[in-house]
Amino acid sequence: GENVEQHPSTLSVQEGDSAVIKCTYSDSASNYFPWYKQELGKGPQLIIDIRSNVGEKKDQRIAVTLNKTAKHFSLHITETQPEDSAVYFCAPPHGTSYGKLTFGQGTILTVHP
């Protein structure tokens, strides 16, 4: 099965700083790479995703970069705000099965005002 590792497990930054979370995966057949944000007591919310035919995607303050050779993809948040504080999960699917997501262990991001 897919082996997913996410680093760091916790990340604390000052408001306005950037935050980077890295995810490594094992299944070379994976071709879809989403990031989810989960706030306390709520379900995961998709914030950005990328497919294997591109190396980078940006949406306002959030970006994802993909290195298929090294089998890792990263979430970049710039100009962090306190409302960015949450748990972030990478969740590449198992192989080409888009539906069977394999979630990382999560990164607790805390943005201090």
Place this chain on the structure above:
Amino acid sequence: DTGVSQNPRHKITKRGQNVTFRCDPISEHNRLYWYRQTLGQGPEFLTYFQNEAQLEKSRLLSDRFSAERPKGSFSTLEIQRTEQGDSAMYLCASSSVGRAGNTIYFGEGSWLTVV
């Protein structure tokens, strides 16, 4: 688009009782998924449906668990003879195969506490 809807949001039950959760997916989404999440962990895949057909089940889904999607719309997840280890958040998600690359959208989850 009203999102994925789950109910009840919270359920406390005594060990040995049966519980049932309902999920209403985003309309016209043909795929529906169930995941389970325990405290401090990421969600884990349990099962998924395409229309009314249950296509895959995880080994996490013991024989006390049963999921249905009788008309290809809403789904139910039933847990029989609940155990304390069943305490978790049960997440439903849906997607539309062929649109937007099958992006998966989650509901807010149903919390189960077995006492």
